[in-house]
Amino acid sequence: MFTLHYRLERRAIGMTLGIIAAASIGGFVEIAPLFTIDQTVEAAPDMRVYTPLELAGRNIYMREGCYACHSQMIRTLRDEVERYGPYSLAVESKYDHPMLWGSKRTGPDIARLGGKYSDEWHVRHLLDPRDVVPVSIMPSYGWLMENDLRIDDLRDQLATQRAVGVPYTPDMIRHAADDAYAQANPDGSGVKDLTARYGEATTVRAFDGTPGRLTEMDSLVAYLQILGRLTDAASRDTLAKDLE
Amino acid sequence: MDLSHETLVWVAKTFGLIYLVILSIAVVAYACWPARQKEFRDASTAILNREDRPWR
Amino acid sequence: MDVISNLTMDERRRALLILLVMALVGLTFAAAGHGDPIAVHGALVLVLSLALAFPVMGHLYDPEPSIERFNAYYDDPSKVGVILTFVWAAFAMFVGDWVAWLMVEPTWTTGSAWSSFGRLRPVHTTGVIFGFGGNGLIATSFYVMQRTCRVRLPDQLSPWFVLIGYNLFCILAVTGYLLGITQSKEYAEPEWYADLWLVIVWVTYFVLYMRTLARREEPHIYVANWYYMAFILVVAMLHIVNNLAVPVSFLSAKSHSLFSGVQDALTEWWYGHNAVAFFLTAGFLGMMYYYLPIRAGRPIFSYRLSIISFWGITFMYMWVGSHHLHHTALPQWVQTLGMTFSLVLLVPSWGSAANALLTLNGAWHKVRDDATLRFMMIAAVFYGLTTFEGSFMAIRSVNALSHYTDWTVGHVHAGALGWVAMITFGALYASIPWLWKRERMYSPALVEVHFWLALSGTAVYVFALWNAGIIQGLMWRTYTENGNLAYTFLDSVVAMRPYYIARALGGLLYLLGALAGCLNLYLTIRFAAPATEAASRKPLRDGLDDAATQPAE
Ligand code: HEM
Numbered sequence: 001m002f003t004l005h006y007r008l009e010r011r012a013i014g015m016t017l018g019i020i021a022a023a024s025i026g027g028f029v030e031i032a033p034l035f036t037i038d039q040t041v042e043a044a045p046d047m048r049v050y051t052p053l054e055l056a057g058r059n060i061y062m063r064e065g066c067y068a069c070h071s072q073m074i075r076t077l078r079d080e081v082e083r084y085g086p087y088s089l090a091v092e093s094k095y096d097h098p099m100l101w102g103s104k105r106t107g108p109d110i111a112r113l114g115g116k117y118s119d120e121w122h123v124r125h126l127l128d129p130r131d132v133v134p135v136s137i138m139p140s141y142g143w144l145m146e147n148d149l150r151i152d153d154l155r156d157q158l159a160t161q162r163a164v165g166v167p168y169t170p171d172m173i174r175h176a177a178d179d180a181y182a183q184a185n186p187d188g189s190g191v192k193d194l195t196a197r198y199g200e201a202t203t204v205r206a207f208d209g210t211p212g213r214l215t216e217m218d219s220l221v222a223y224l225q226i227l228g229r230l231t232d233a234a235s236r237d238t239l240a241k242d243l244e
Numbered sequence: 245m246d247l248s249h250e251t252l253v254w255v256a257k258t259f260g261l262i263y264l265v266i267l268s269i270a271v272v273a274y275a276c277w278p279a280r281q282k283e284f285r286d287a288s289t290a291i292l293n294r295e296d297r298p299w300r
Numbered sequence: 301m302d303v304i305s306n307l308t309m310d311e312r313r314r315a316l317l318i319l320l321v322m323a324l325v326g327l328t329f330a331a332a333g334h335g336d337p338i339a340v341h342g343a344l345v346l347v348l349s350l351a352l353a354f355p356v357m358g359h360l361y362d363p364e365p366s367i368e369r370f371n372a373y374y375d376d377p378s379k380v381g382v383i384l385t386f387v388w389a390a391f392a393m394f395v396g397d398w399v400a401w402l403m404v405e406p407t408w409t410t411g412s413a414w415s416s417f418g419r420l421r422p423v424h425t426t427g428v429i430f431g432f433g434g435n436g437l438i439a440t441s442f443y444v445m446q447r448t449c450r451v452r453l454p455d456q457l458s459p460w461f462v463l464i465g466y467n468l469f470c471i472l473a474v475t476g477y478l479l480g481i482t483q484s485k486e487y488a489e490p491e492w493y494a495d496l497w498l499v500i501v502w503v504t505y506f507v508l509y510m511r512t513l514a515r516r517e518e519p520h521i522y523v524a525n526w527y528y529m530a531f532i533l534v535v536a537m538l539h540i541v542n543n544l545a546v547p548v549s550f551l552s553a554k555s556h557s558l559f560s561g562v563q564d565a566l567t568e569w570w571y572g573h574n575a576v577a578f579f580l581t582a583g584f585l586g587m588m589y590y591y592l593p594i595r596a597g598r599p600i601f602s603y604r605l606s607i608i609s610f611w612g613i614t615f616m617y618m619w620v621g622s623h624h625l626h627h628t629a630l631p632q633w634v635q636t637l638g639m640t641f642s643l644v645l646l647v648p649s650w651g652s653a654a655n656a657l658l659t660l661n662g663a664w665h666k667v668r669d670d671a672t673l674r675f676m677m678i679a680a681v682f683y684g685l686t687t688f689e690g691s692f693m694a695i696r697s698v699n700a701l702s703h704y705t706d707w708t709v710g711h712v713h714a715g716a717l718g719w720v721a722m723i724t725f726g727a728l729y730a731s732i733p734w735l736w737k738r739e740r741m742y743s744p745a746l747v748e749v750h751f752w753l754a755l756s757g758t759a760v761y762v763f764a765l766w767n768a769g770i771i772q773g774l775m776w777r778t779y780t781e782n783g784n785l786a787y788t789f790l791d792s793v794v795a796m797r798p799y800y801i802a803r804a805l806g807g808l809l810y811l812l813g814a815l816a817g818c819l820n821l822y823l824t825i826r827f828a829a830p831a832t833e834a835a836s837r838k839p840l841r842d843g844l845d846d847a848a849t850q851p852a853e
Contacts, residue, residue: 011521012513016533019526022267022615023534023578029260029619033252033634035563059554062484065418065477071704075627079777082785090629093561098485101565103624105704106403108789129406135794137406139416152335156548160556163546253633264615271611275604284607287520288599291448291590296734297372299450299517 044091044233049166050226051198052154052180057223059157060216061100064141071102072111072227085112086234095166095230107138112228119207122221144217145208151177172197184218185211303376304355305362306369311457316356318461323349329551337479338493338553341472348468373446377459379735381439382728384467386818388435389721392427393811399424400804404797414478422477422489428716429487429579431470436724437583438463438505441528443731444590445509448525449516458508465501469494481553485568487575488542492555495543502536523606527586530614534578542571562629570621577617580715581683584723585613585652591727592656592676596666601658605651612648616641623694626703635696642694646687653684671744671751675726678755682718689714701777706796707769710762717758717810725750725817732824737831742823746816753813760806768799 050058061067074080074087081087088111093099117125121132126144129136154176162168172179179197182190186204188211195202203225208217228234274280304312326349329342401408402417409415442459446452453459473490476482482489490498509532513521545555559567593600600606622630622638657680660667667677689711693702702708729747733740741747775795778786 012510015521015526015529016510019530019533019614020537022611023530023618024537025260025263025615025618029256029263033249033256033631036249036252062482063480064413064416065421065482065484067484068418068421073628075700075703077627077700077777079779079785083776083789088629090562093565093629095560097560097564098483098557098568099561099564100484101625101628103486103704104706104708107793109704133790135790137403137793139402139406139409139418140411141416142411143413153548153552153554156552157554157556160546160548164556164558165560256637257633267611267615271608275607281604283520284603285599287518287522288593288603290518290520291522291524291594292597292599296447298370298446298452 044089044094044231047091047094047231047233048199048201049095049161049168049172050230051183051194051202051222052151052158052172052176053149053183053219054223054226055157055161056149056151056154056180057219057221058100060144060220061223067100067102069102069104069106069138071105071109072099073101074109074111080109084109085228089234091233092228092231095161097161097164097166110224110227112234114225114227114229119205119221119225120209122224123208123217126217126220144220145215147216149180149214149216149219151180151214154180169197180219181214183222184208184214187211303380304359306365306376307456309360309362309364311455312356312360312362314457315460316353316360319349319353319356323353333551333553336552337476337481338551340479341476341481341493341553344471344475345468348471352464370452372452373443374453374456374459375443375735376456377463378439378442378731381435381442381463382732382735383821384463385432385435385439385724385728386814386821388427388431388470389814390811390818392424392431393807393814395420395427396424397804397807397811400800400807403800404804413480419477419480422482423474425487426470426473426477426489428721429575430473431467433580433583433720433724434466434470435463436728437528437531437579437587438466440587440591440727440731441509441583443735444524444528444586445512448518448522448590449512450518451512451515454508454511454515458504462501462505462508465497465504469498469501472497476553483543483545483555483557485542485557485571487572488539488568491553492543492545492547493553495539495545499536499540502532502539506532506536522590523600523603523610524586524590526607526610527582527589530610531578531583531586534574534582534614538571538574538578542567565625565628566622566630566634569624570618573621573624574617576715577613580720581617582613584679584720587727588652588656588676588680588723591723591730592673592680593659595670595673595676595726595730596660596663598659598663601655601661605655609648609651609655612651613645616645616648620645620694623699624703626696626699639694639696642691646691649687649691650684653680653687656680656683671747672726672729672741674751675722675729675754678751679719679722679726682714682722682758686711686715686719701773702769705769705772705776706765706799707773710765710769713765714758714762717754717761721810722754722758725754728817728821732821733828733831736825736828738824738828739831740828741820742828743820746820746823750813750816750820753809753816757806757808757810757813760809761803762806764799764802764806768796768803771795771799 072088072093074084076087092111093101123145125132126141128140128142129138155173158168158173158176162173175193175197178190179194182188182194183202183204184207185191186206191204194204203222206218207221207225208215307315323346326342326345326347330339330346331342333339333342398408399417399420402420406417409417413419442453469490472494476490476494481491483491509529513525544558546558547555557564589600589606619641620638622634623642626635626639657677660677663673667673693699693708693711729741732738772792772795775787775792776789780786
C-alpha cells in the first residue's frame with residue numbers, strides 16, 4: 001500500500017516539476033538579458049533624481065490612477081514623435097520604481113509634458129478639466145487643493161528609493177521634508193540648500209499659487225512639470241539618429 | 245558577475261530554441277505513445293460515471 | 301450554523317486560533333499604523349476576524365460531526381464559493397458599467413476621491429478577474445478535484461482557509477484602491493502586505509491540491525486537474541516575482557517596486573500577459589475540460605490533443621509578454637521574440653477550442669435546448685476568436701495601430717465577457733443543482749434570459765470598441781496633404797463618445813444578465829424542488845445516454 005501511494009504521489013510531483021520547468025525557462029530566457037541591459041542602456045550623465053516634492057507627486061499620480069488614461073511612453077513612430085516629441089528612451093525611466101508607461105490613451109501621452117503649460121493652467125485643469133477644455137472627459141480632482149501634503153514619511157520614502165537603487169544621498173534623505181517644503185516656497189529660507197542638493201535647474205515655485213501652504217496640488221503639479229525633463233538625452237538622441 | 249549581456253542574449257537565442265523543439269517532441273511523443281491510449285480513453289470516460297460519492 | 305458544526309472539534313479549535321491570531325495582527329496595525337491608511341486595513345482585518353470568530357466560539361463544543369460524512373464529498377466550501385462568485389460578479393460588473401458611463405459623463409461621480417475614475421477602474425478589474433474569476437476557479441476546483449480523484453478533501457479546515465483568506469485578499473485589494481492604496485502595477489495593484497497574505501493562502505491552496513491528488517483512487521490524473529495545477533503554480537511564480545518590493549516601513553501601506561524602467565516594464569507584462577494565460581485561460585480551460593464533457597454527456601473529443609495543448613500553452617505563453625511593448629524602449633529582439641511566439645501560440649489555443657467544439661458533435665440538439673451547455677459552447681467559440689485576434693494584434697505593424705487604443709480593451713473583453721465569464725456561468729449553472737441537490741435550476745427560463753443578455757451584451761460591447769479603437773488609431777496617425785497631423789488628440793476624444801455610450805449600454809445588458817443569475821441562484825437555494833435520491837447520485841439528470849460510455853477515439 002505504501003509503495004503504491006508513493007508512486008501515485010510521485011506522478012503529481014513530477015507534473016508539478018514539469019510545469020515549473022516548462023513555465024519558468026521561458027520567462028527566464030526572455031527576461032534575464034533585460035537585467036544586464038544596464039550595459040546597453042544609453043548613458044545620460046546629466047540624469048537627475050526626483051526631488052522629494054516631485055516624488056510625492058508621483059505617488060499621488062499613482063494613487064489617483066492617472067496611469068489608467070495617460071501613457072508615458074512615446075513610441076518610435078513618426079506620428080507619435082510629431083505629436084508628443086522625441087521618442088522615449090529606456091534611460092529616462094531608469095529611476096521609475098515602478099515605471100508608469102501605461103497601456104491606454106484615453107487622454108494624451110504626457111511623457112514630455114513638463115513646461116508645456118503654466119502651473120495655473122494645471123491647477124485649473126485638475127480642479128475642473130472642463131473649465132479649460134470643455135469637451136474633456138477627464139475627472140475633476142478638487143480634493144488635491146484641500147489636502148495638505150503628507151511629509152512625515154518622505155524621509156522613509158527616499159530611504160526606500162535608495163534601497164531599491166536610486167542614488168539619493170544620506171543628506172537628501174535627512175532633509176527630505178524640508179526640501180519638499182522649500183520647493184513650493186520660493187521666498188523661504190530652504191531654497192539654497194534645496195538647489196545645492198538637486199541642482200540649479202530645480203523648479204522652485206508656489207505651484208498651486210499659495211506659497212504658505214503645501215498641498216497635494218503643489219506636489220502633483222511639480223511632478224507634471226518635471227515629466228520628460230530629468231535628462232535631455234532624448235532630444236540629443238533623436239537628432240543624432242534617423243527615425244525608422 | 246561575468247555573465248555579460250551578449251552571453252545571455254546568445255543563450256536566449258540558441259538554447260531557448262533548442263529547448264522548445266526538444267520539449268515539443270517529448271510532449272507529442274508522450275501524448276501519442278500507443279501504450280498510453282487505453283489509459284487516456286479510460287480517463288476521458290471515467291468522469292462521466294454517474295456515481296457521486298468518494299470511493300473510500 | 302451547520303457549516304461550523306460540520307467541522308471536527310479539532311478543526312474548530314484551530315479555526316478559532318487562526319482567527320484570533322489574525323484579529324491580533326489586525327489590532328496591531330490598527331493601533332500602531334497611526335496616520336497611515338494601513339490602520340484602516342488593520343481595523344478591517346480585526347473586525348472581519350472577530351465577526352467569524354464569534355460564531356466559531358459559539359459552536360466550539362458542539363458534538364463531533366457524524367462519521368457518515370466520509371461517504372460524501374465535502375462541498376460546503378464550494379457552495380459558499382459559488383455564492384461569492386455571483387456576489388463579486390454583480391458588484392464588479394456594476395462598477396465596470398459605472399466606469400464605462402464615467403467615460404461618457406465624467407461628472408457622474410459623488411465628487412469624493414474614492415469614486416473617481418482612476419480609483420474605480422482597478423476596483424472593476426480586480427473585482428472581475430480576482431473576485432469573480434478567482435472565486436469561480438476555487439469553488440469549481442474543489443468540486444472537480446474531489447470528483448476526478450474520487451476522494452473527499454483531505455481535511456475540512458484548509459479549504460475554508462483558502463476560500464476565506466482569498467476573499468480577504470480581494471477585499472483588502474478593492475478597499476485599498478478606494479482609500480488610495482495601490483502599487484499602480486496593472487493587475488497587481490494590491491500593496492505588499494496583501495501580496496504577502498496571498499502567498500500564504502496560495503501555498504495552502506497548492507498543498508491542499510497536492511494532498512488530494514496524493515490520496516486519489518483514480519490512477520490517472522484527469523487533464524482538468526493539470527490545468528488547475530498550472531494555474532495555481534504559475535500564478536504563484538508570477539505573483540512573487542512581479543510584486544518584489546520594499547515597503548516604506550512596516551507600518552506603512554506604501555512600498556517601492558524593486559524593478560524600474562525597462563526591467564519593470566518587461567516584468568510587469570511578463571506577469572500581465574501570463575495572468576491572462578494562467579489565471580484567465582489555464583484555470584478556465586480546466587473548468588471547461590470537466591464541465592463541458594459532463595454536461596454534453598460525451599467524453600472529450602481528443603484527450604491526446606488536450607495534453608498537447610496543455611504543454612503548448614504552459615511553455616509558450618511565457619515568451620509572449622513583450623508583445624505589449626512593441627515600438628517602445630524595449631530592445632527590438634525581445635519584441636520580435638514576443639511576436640513570433642504569439643503567432644505560434646495560436647496552435648495550442650485553437651487546439652483547445654476545436655477540442656471543445658468537436659466534443660459537441662452529436663450533441664448539438666442539447667446545445668440547442670440547454671442554455672447551460674450553450675454558455676460553454678459560446679465560451680469555446682469566443683476563446684478561439686480572442687486568441688486569433690490576440691495573435692493578430694501581436695504583429696508589430698498591427699500593434700502600432702491598436703496599442704493604446706480601445707481596440708485592446710475590446711479584445712480584452714471579447715476574452716473576458718465571451719470566454720471567461722461565459723464558461724464560468726456555464727460551469728456554475730451546471731454545478732449549482734448538483735451542489736444543493738436540486739432537480740434543476742429554479743428557473744431554466746431565467747438561465748435562457750441570462751444567456752441572451754450575456755451574448756448580446758458581449759456583441760454590442762466588442763463591436764463598439766473595435767470601431768472605437770480602429771477609428772482612434774487611424775485618427776492619431778492620419779496626415780493632411782501638406783504633411784501635418786490631420787487631427788488633434790481632442791478630436792479623437794470627441795469621436796469616441798457614441799462608441800462609449802454603446803459600450804456602456806452593452807455592459808448594462810451584461811450586468812442585467814448577471815443579476816438574473818443571482819436571482820436564479822437565490823431562488824434555487826430557497827425554493828427549487830429537491831432532487832430525488834437517485835438523481836442526486838448522478839451528475840446530470842438528463843442526457844447521460846449510452847453513447848457517453850462509448851469512447852470517441
Ligand atoms: C493567443 C492568445 C492571446 C494573445 C496572443 C493575446 C495578445 C494580446 C495583445 C497583443 C494585447 C494588446 C497589448 C497592447 O497593445 O496593449 C493583449 C491585451 C490583453 N489581453 Fe490578450 N491575447 C490572447 C488571449 C487573451 C485572452 C483569452 C484574454 C482574456 C481572457 C486576454 C486578455 C487580455 C488583457 C487583460 C489585455 C490587456 C492588457 C492591457 O491593459 O493593455 N488575452 N493581448
